[in-house]
Amino acid sequence: MSENVVIGLLRAVNVGGRKLTSAQLRGVAEDLGYTEVATYVNSGNVVLVAPHGAPRVADELHAALTAEAGFDAPVVTRTAAQWDALVDALPFPDEARDDPSHLVVVAWDDEPAATAASTDLSRYGRERLAWRGTELYAYYPDGIGRSKLTLPILEKTAGRTGTARNWNTVLALARLARERLPR
Structure with missing residues (x-):
């Protein structure tokens, strides 16, 4: 279902000393239980399948990535249907x-x-x-x-x-x- 495919966009990573690699992003997403995780270029883009909706993905990724990176890592999410729109x-x-x-x-x-x-x-x-x-x-x-x-x-x-x-x-x-x- 398209509402389970989520695109996550991190804000202001890999600029100004705020380093978070694609491998870290994939690892954190997989550790949260998301599947089919893929990143696109090293600028904070992730696509994944989640058992729940995009708002919860944003909250969970934000908390986990902030802990991983040591700086605030806001995440904006959209479902695949929202992205197509x-x-x-x-x-x-x-x-x-x-x-x-x-x-x-x-x-x-x-x-x-x-x-x-x-x-x-x-x-x-x-x-x-x-x-x-x-x-x-x-x-x-x-x-x-x-x-x-x-x-x-x-x-x-x-x-x-x-x-x-x-x-x-x-x-x-x-x-x-x-x-x-x-x-």
Whole structure:
């Protein structure tokens, strides 16, 4: 069932001295009893099968990874069905096709503040944003690394914790999730 296939996204690992390897992530997930655990690149992405829903996976992984790593390791989760829905809701198809590394999805830990979508962030640059429920789609035409519209600014606007993945990673995680669905 697709609600048992869960995608977990760790926030701010393997940056600024906050090291947590894919092997550690897999090991912690397996120790918690999750099956078919796979990681994608060494930036805190895991896909697994759980006997319960995504919110509990987020809580359990957060606690276990924080203990393992020695620093706070927030985890945002989505079921395979939720992930497919965020892929299908893509508001920037041309950018996804032509420039996927500059298109990101920010997954929030809960619904953003009601005022987030109406906040004018144009002073930061030419970025294009589309708020959709618990996700934000952001296109950075001049590059993410050069942008002044950073994740901390977006988090302050949203009033939530979030983590961003570029479109290539979004699609790779969707493929890994589909591989774990019952046949």
